[in-house]
Amino acid sequence: MLEKIVDFINLFFMYYIFIYAVIFFISTVYSIIDLYEFNLKKRFNSTINIYDKKNYTPISILVPAYNEEKTILKCIDSLLALEYPEYEIIIVNDGSKDKTLEVLINRFSLKKIQRPIRKSINCKKIIDIYEGIEKVNITLINKENGGKADALNMGINASTYPLFLTLDADSVLQRDSLSNIVVPFIENENTIAVGGNVKISNNVLLENGVVKKNRLPKKWLIIFQIIEYYRVFWTTRVWFNKFNGNLIISGAFGLFKKSSVINVGGYNSNSIGEDMELVMKLHSFNKKNENKYSIQYIPNAICWSQAPEKLKDLKSQRKRWHMGLMQSLAEHKYIFLNIKYGVVGVFSFLYYFIYEMLSCLIEVFGVVFLFISYFTGFINLKFFITFMCIYIFYSSLISISSIFSEEYFFNINLRIKDKIKLILFSFLEAFGYRQMCSIFRIVAIFKYRTKKNHWEKIERVSYLEQ
Secondary structure (H helix, E strand, C coil), X not given: CHHHHHHHHHHHHHHHHHHHHHHHHHHHHHHHHHHHHHHHHHHCCCCCCCCCHHHCCCXXXXXXXXXXXXXXXXXXXHHHCCCCCCEEEEEEEECCCCCHHHHHHHHHCCEEECCCCCCCCCCCCEEEXXXXXXXXXXXXXXXXXXXXXXXXXXXXXXXXXXXXXXXXXXXXXXXXXXXXXXXXXXXXXXXXXXXXXXXXXXXXXXXXXXXXXXXXXXXXXXXXXXXXXXXXXXXHHHHHHHHCCCCCCCCCEEEEEHHHHHHCCCCCCCCXXXXXXXXXXXXXXXXXXXXXCEEEEEEEEEEEECCCCXXXXXXXXXXXXXXXXXXXHHHCHHHCCCHHHHXXXXXXXXXXXXXXXXXXXXXXXXXXXXXXXXXXXXXXXXXXXXXXXHHHHHHHHHHHHHHHHHHHHCCCCXXXXXXXXXXXXXXXXXXXXXXXXXXXXXXXXXXXXXXXXXXXXXXXXXXXXX
C-alpha cells in the first residue's frame, strides 16, 4: 500500500513537471514566432503610419512614492527625456518620512498651488499640491499615508488625460518606452490596458533615456533575478496575448484607459497585489457586461527597475507578491473554471492557481519526496538520476532560450563572459535558488491570514552609487 502511495506521488510530480514544461515550450515557440512577426511589423510600420503624432493620445504618468529620496529624481529625469508629443507627470507623495518631498520641490522649483481635484475614486486627504513646468507639466501631490493603491487612486483623480501610466519611483524609462507601450491603444480602440517589459536596472547605466552600458552585476542574487525576469516577461505573457488571457500587468509599468479603471472603482486600497487585482476586475467587469476589450503585453516597451540586493529584501518581496496573488485569486474565485469568462476562466485562472500559487508547495514537496524515496529504497538510482537530470534540464532550457531570444530580437549586446555566466547561472538556479524562493512563497501561504497592506520596504540604492 505504501509503495503505491509513493509511486502515485512521484508520478504526480513527474506529470506536473511535464505539463509545466509543455506549457513553457509552447509559450516559448509562440513567443519566437510572435516576436519575429512583431519585428517585421516594426520594420514596415511606415506604411501603417501609426507613429504619426496626430494619432497619439495624451498620457498622464503617475508615480506613487513613499520614502524614495534616493531614486525619485533619476526616475523623473528619465520621464522628462521621453520622446512623446503630449504627457504630464503626476507624483503622489504618500506621507513619506524621508526627504522625498523636499528633493522634488527643490530640484524642479515646484510652487504650492490651490487646485480642486474631483474625487472619482475615494482616497486619503490631500495635504498640499505643488506644480512646475519643465519640458512638461509636473504636479506633486502631498497626501496622507494610505498605501500604494490609495496613492494611485489619487493620481487617477488628479490626471487630465484619457490614458494613465503607472510607474514605480525606483524605475526609469527608455526614451521610446512611452511611444512603444501606447501602440496597442492606437491599433485597437478596444484596448483598455497594456503591460510593458520590466528589466533589472542594477549595474545598468542610462543617460537621457538611452542605455549607455549594460553589464551583468557581480552579486549572485541579482543575476538569478535577471534570469527570472527574462523568463517571466518573455514567455507566458507574450503567449497569453494570443487569447487575451493576461491576468497581471506589473505595477512597475502599465498603461490603462482611465474611464475603464474608474468604472471598476480604481485600485483596491485593501489589496496587497493591487496590480493583479485591478486587471482581474477589468476582466470580470467587461466579461459580465459583454464588452469587447483587449488587455495586452508589449515586449519592446521597456522599464528598468531596481531588484533587491539583500536576501531579507528578496524574501519580503516574494512573500508580498505571493500574498497578493493569493488574495486576487481568492477575491475573484467565481471566475475559476467558469465558462462564462471564456479562456480567462478555464485556462488563465487555472494556470495561475496551479502553476503560480501552488507551484511552490508542489515543487519543494516533490523534490524532497523524491530524495526520501531514493534513500528509503522506493526508487532506484537510475530513476532518481534520470528524473533529476530532466528536472534540471527543463529548468535551464527555458531560461537560456529566453535570454538568447531577447538578445537577438532586441539587439542586447552582452559580453561573451556575461553570456557564459548567464548560462551557468541558469543551471545553478535549480540547485537552491528556486527552492529558496519557493520556501519564501510557502511562508506567505501560511502567513496569509496575517497579511497587512503597507508599502514594501526594500533598501534602495542611488543610481549614482550603481
